[in-house]
Amino acid sequence: MTVANMYKEKGSNPYRPWPARITSIIDLTENERLFELRIIDESVREGFQFESGPFVELSIFGVGEAPISISSAPSKQGFIELCVRNAGDVTGALHGKKCGDIVGVRGPFGRGFPFQEMKGHDVLLVAGGLGIAPLKSLINHIHDDRHDFGNVSILYGARDPSEILFRYQFDMWKHRDDFDLILTVDEADETWGDEVGRVTALFDMIDIDPDNTYGAICGPPVMYRFVIDEMRKKEMDVDKIYMSFERRMKCGIGKCGHCGVGHQYACIDGPVFNYWEAMNLQEAI
Ligand SMILES: Cc1cc2nc3c(=O)[nH]c(=O)nc-3n(C[C@H](O)[C@H](O)[C@H](O)COP(=O)(O)OP(=O)(O)OC[C@H]3O[C@@H](n4cnc5c(N)ncnc54)[C@H](O)[C@@H]3O)c2cc1C
Ligand code: FES
Structure with missing residues (x-):
């Protein structure tokens, strides 16, 4: 079963982060690091399927959540790579983590490249x-x-x-x-x-x-x-x-209204749009 279907299942809470272990950290620049994560629950890990372009809501317990694009290819089964700039509360707290630490992940969310x-x-x-x-x-x-x-x-x-x-x-x-x-x-x-x-x-x-x-x-x-x-x-x-498109996002699932682009939501209708669609969305570009 895919993670998307698990969310649709009665009783499954789409706001619940899945615990994931940091398995590798690579310094890319002074401000950006590549974090490799492994979702701990095996069935969730196996159901974590996506095409390139979607994002996850990454949570640091006690700090908050931030949307982050998935940088690894779908073929990297069992692991997710996130390239993260230290930009504020959540990303700063992530940069303070080390290999073996546990973070939270919701997703994958959004429409990727075709x-x-x-x-x-x-x-x-x-x-x-x-x-x-x-x-x-x-x-x-x-x-x-x-x-x-x-x-x-x-x-x-x-x-x-x-x-x-x-x-x-x-x-x-x-x-x-x-x-x-x-x-x-x-x-x-x-x-x-x-x-x-x-x-x-x-x-x-x-x-x-x-x-x-x-x-x-x-x-x-x-x-x-x-x-x-x-x-x-x-x-x-x-x-x-x-x-x-990057827009301010909160829920990631089309509920909170934070990521409106014209009459659509970047979190579910995007974040990837084609130019034809973007031309028909107010304020998109
Ligand atoms: C779909 C999507 C994909 C993304 N992918 C990535 C990715 O792959 N990698 C990545 O690094 N980022 C990515 N981002 C951006 C990332 O989500 C943001 O940088 C996010 O805000 C970081 O959360 P934070 O809690 O660390 O930062 P925040 O604490 O939210 O701070 C972010 C910025 O806002 C400013 N800020 C915070 N609070 C205030 C305030 N009260 N007044 C004025 N300014 C304020 C901070 O100074 C900082 O510049 C993505 C965003 C989206 C929507
Ligand atoms: S982030 Fe809540 S509707 Fe898109």
Whole structure:
């Protein structure tokens, strides 16, 4: 039984966090860490199924909850990876935890990227800053089924080299010929050998087959309009451009009304929307 079905079962409380053990912590930057969690209850763990893009409500007992995207691919069975910036109460308390400590997890919640629909096509992924967190799940998912996709291009920008996340993996991937990976920073230092400038400037460096390409975008809100403009200049279809929206969330299950985007709720109708849907939602971008 999936976790979603467990929630639907009479008597199952969707606000109840599942206890999960921290099994690994990797420092990615000064402010971001990658936490690997293992849900303790075996049946919940087995039912924890998702496509790339959903989030969990992560709880630190006695502190509170925060929505965090799942960074690992669905194929990483039994474990969930969360890439978390130390930004406030909950994330700060998580950063104070160590391996073996117990946290709470509700979810997976929300609609992810249309992975099955993307199969057979080229994919262009564009990330800015922490936006790489949910896209990392999609990138790894595509990697698992690489033969089902055409060209895969990844454009990733950060403010400076110290803020590039997953650098250990991307340094290896730059040498692969089945992914086109281009990294850029706004401000370089002497260690930097990649591009300098905004992520949108990288569009001049790639060829896109507009009829055959899906776009996936995640980053700071200001980035979306400019990236979409570049995708539209390349004549990509509005209904093949997908983006993940972050809104203030509380319940994660469409009850509290905190995450309204136009007439929809980002927690259940998103957080991933396509551009066609977003254009029809007030204040979406
Ligand atoms: C769908 C979704 C996915 C997300 N995925 C990720 C992810 O993968 N990784 C990640 O790190 N984050 C992610 N976030 C963002 C994360 O949920 C927020 O940063 C969250 O607020 C952190 O909770 P917190 O309790 O640690 O921070 P909070 O204590 O809520 O603080 C967050 C920010 O708000 C400010 N703030 C808090 N209280 C006040 C106040 N009273 N007045 C003014 N400012 C205030 C803080 O200074 C801080 O800048 C995601 C959010 C959404 C909606
Ligand atoms: S977070 Fe409560 S309705 Fe979306």
